[in-house]
Amino acid sequence: MLDEIIPHYFNNIIFYSNFAEVEKNIIKIYDLDLIKRIFYMFDDEYSKDIYLLGLINRMLNFQVSKGIMFNLYYSHIFNFFHKLSDSIIDSFDLNGEKWNLFDFSLINGINSQIKIYSRSQYEIFTNFFLEQYRYKDKLFAEEGDYVIDAGGYIGDTSIYFANLVGNNGKVFSFEFIPENIAIYKKNLDINPHLKDIISIVQNPLYDVSNKKVKVLLEGPGSKIVKDYDNNFTYEYNTITIDDFVINNNIKKIDLIKMDIEGSEQKALNGAINTIKRFRPKLAICVYHEKNDYYEVPFLLKKLLKDYNYKYYFDHFTLGIGESVIFCKPNSNM
Template identity: 35%
Template sequence: MQNESPSMERELKISLIKDIENLDALMKLGEIYYSSDRLCLAKSCFSKILGISNDIYQKEKTRKFLLITERDIQMNQSKMDHSVPDFLDLLIKELLEHSLNDYYYNIDMELFEMMSVPVSIDRVVVNTENEKTEILNQLQGITELYYHLEDKNSRDLLMKLLAFRLLGNKKVMLPLNTMEYWAKRKSLQNLINSNEKIITKSHKWNLQLFDLRKINFDLQLFCFPIGISATFVDGQYEYDNISPAIKAREGDIVIDAGGCFGDTALYFAHEVGENGVVYTIEFIQSNLEIMKKNFSLNENLQQRITIVERPVWNRSNEILYYMDQGPASFVTFSKTKDVNKETHTVSIDDLVKERAIPKIDFIKMDIEGAEINALNGAVKTIQEFRPKLAIAIYHQIKDFASVVNFISDLNLDYKFYLGHYTIYAQETILFAIPK
């Protein structure tokens, strides 16, 4: 076994991100790991080869390498490299650990049924080829995200999410997919208040009326069970792996960018109390109809909420055109036959100025990939008030890199954490809090 150049080692790792069953790359990288005393990583590569190779000669060669590697691990600890593996080493290790799995029905069946999507035993929900291309294009920025993350929980979660996107739901089961999670989801049926429901205009989804007093939220609303679970049970906009948790608190002024049906605005209004204020930003008319219905059911909380019926952007008064499809609405700067409803943008900085908002304590964004543009329009607000941030980064891979770097480049001494609130690729939230 011989040492290779760092560039050769990186090329081999990239090859394995593209195809974790590349036997030639596995063997060469395993030898490099062994030669540099990264014995556990070498063992992972050699073990993978034995699990998938059909070549008798190759398997015999690999057994010999695995034998001397295992002997050194057990009997020659002085040979072990105890330094912390780098990002690519850890990603390769994560991919190897998952690559022999073969999960069935690793999907959210309730979501599939709601969306009238057929359920099958081998249903794939990730376009892994597209994900590989995007992740490799953004690899440097994703690496920077990893090293920005403050705690092990966040870093481990990022690795799981990347593995899920690279290998798919047949190979990777995300952390939320547990019996406890499904039991909590099932228990939400006990919160349905009546047979009354709202059917959404675009997709004909059924929104049932939930009474949340049994789970310590004095409010009711029309929503999906999945939405209730994420926002009110799993705490999608709270990071509670540290103490104190990152969340909206009593007396806070909150910007809720991406209000949809009003569930997050009601959650924030509950958390900020009588002295707090929530500005919820939503411009899709069919969403607003449901939002206002939900607010009317909760008069005490409604008094704390102000609706801003404009899309948030980096500049105000830009003309946008959209097609109203509820939560899946399409937005563009160009008017077409189908995308022809018109609206005007607002920046967070202008919103704060126009309304003379005295402070901003918490900003949440989940706006279908427009987050980095909205952040560009909130620089003055973030610089002045240094609010807590909860920013969705799951809509496009480039946001895994761009959002954390944008906030970090403001030099406001933020710490970063990562949360994820589904069993699929959606609902990854980057939390940021000033030190």
């Protein structure tokens, strides 16, 4: 497992498979004119490079050993991955899985009182140390921000945001899977200094409210599905971001993060009025479906065309997951 997520410092940083086959697959699956248009959307060269590398990485048969070593860019941070192992102070088993309790106060070089239960050391590392929902010094949650965390899972990203926005801010976390919420509430209880900043909303986000949707329960990968299976699928009522904001008389939204297993486009279409009204910063995942690489950027470009945004792109694993497009409103508008 560690071989899949830790840079191989003793090997070449970029591994090539049959690159002619990669090019053929890209041409077969993607419209290169569309890819070119998206490439030129991005505001800096780093984003353009990472976007193309991510596209190539998906075509390398999803084999990490043949992929691009993205985390070269983060090699100076990887010491903290190993330090996280030393911060485990407790654990418990749930349904055959081990959940560890990480105490950040035990990590040298980190001034933090955060504690988190998680079954994945790398998820904690990605969210808190690589800071998956921050784009360098250009886009991040700030003190006093009101944040929508779409895809709250076990509360790790919401706790990350709450620590940044502080008591003058607010995090509205959308998570509806009972198993996830059970761990989420444990994480809130062990972070009492952040607990009151976070509100859990137990509905899936969509483009319409009060629609019954079928959800396949797979822990962090739970998602809305079309096919119904009584053994694995459950029904939930949806809500849109627009309706949530209006119904709760929310006066501002400063940042919207989405990692909702392929439902990002539906949720964005349900947030059009909120985006127009508040011009929030956006951090939207684009890796769940192969078409996300161009469909989500084009949708964002369409939604934001009159609001003077800048676009950035980053990626946070050696595999195909955790690609994020960032949208920053121009303050000069």
